Amino acid sequence: MPHVQVSEKQQISLWNILKNDITLTLPFRHWDLVESIAPEINSWTWQIKFNTALETARYVILAFQSNRNLITADSSVFDKINISNLKVYLNSSKFPEENFAVDFDMKNTAQAFEMYANFQSLYYGDSSVRRGNPLMNRTEFQNCPIFFIDCSHQDETLKSSVVDMKIEIETKEAFA
Template sequence: MILGFAEDYKKIILNARHELVLIRSRQDINCIVSETADTKSKIVLENMHWEMPHVQVSEKQQISLWNILKNDISFRLAFRHWDLIESIAPEINSWTWQIKFNTALETARYVILAFQSNRNSITADSSVFDKINISGLKVYLNSSKFPEENFAVDFDTKNTAQAFEMYANFQSLYYGDSGVRRRGNPLMNRTEFQNCPIFFIDCSHQDGTLKSSIVDMKIEIETKKAFAKNTIAYCLVIHDSVIEMTPSSNQVAKRTQI
């Protein structure tokens, strides 16, 4: 359910071969915490199961689907793609991070930021993020900035209401007002958030200025103190994605134009 496409696309896929590619790190340091600093510890994957639902249709629908194959009809498959970008934060307190160039068809909808320092040891817990003294945060898509109001946060005085509200609202914004998810159920409460912050920026409400073919995305980060040495910045961009599939030939192509 974390693959974006499988979570968003609810229709059947006709005559397609599915393939799941897993890329494993060369070491297991991100998955193990050892107080004895046993660098020989490792995780062994023995079995893995991928559950894939199969749909059987009525004879009437079978004829309709057969006509699609026969006439070589293509379909658009729209979903939200998850793209993780990592960078070493410079040891300064004002940083403009150039993320990427996207087409208008792949405009960012949500941006999630988190930071970690000194995780190159097996004794360090890579499952939690560090409290960085951020005082200002803006995401720019061309000339449009998000959020439009000033981002006020101060972890020293525990002034984190705005940042926590943006984090807590992400679930209901992402899934919409449907079922139990409407109320939201954030992973961390406010006290936990102050010690392990994850910054969420909603870019889903965009005007017509982002209709250009190329969208330049950058993030401006202000901190009260310079970033610590060996600080890694993580940026998870959830953006639109549209692919085109031709069931007759089982070909999938990425769309770059509407």
């Protein structure tokens, strides 16, 4: 866990806030980890859960692993599966709107890599320091993909109702 150290000038300012018992508002981001075992088929619809409007997903991050039963297996490395299409549905709203055109065999991963590379600036805001600085380059991404789906641009109906989330995944080969 990284620690933050402030300068002496900021320490005095923070001590004054504490001494005067001033209420501080802290933004909160909610994270959910949902794991599942994919059936050995090419097309899978994964029903995640029902969300209330307060917990509507803004981003969905998908990564796949197989054969991680051994203790010695590296759980930080994700497996390349031959995804051909990927959709996230929040009720009837589809993300991304266009078809997910990906072919890992032909190295046609531009759309998936762009979504991955843009996630950092989308999540943290429009900061020029973080823009275009993904952790993996395109070659590393093709061998160890992590899929990021931006669901932050939602209809008003999603903000005022119960939200049903499902993910549709199509692959060229059956899941291992």
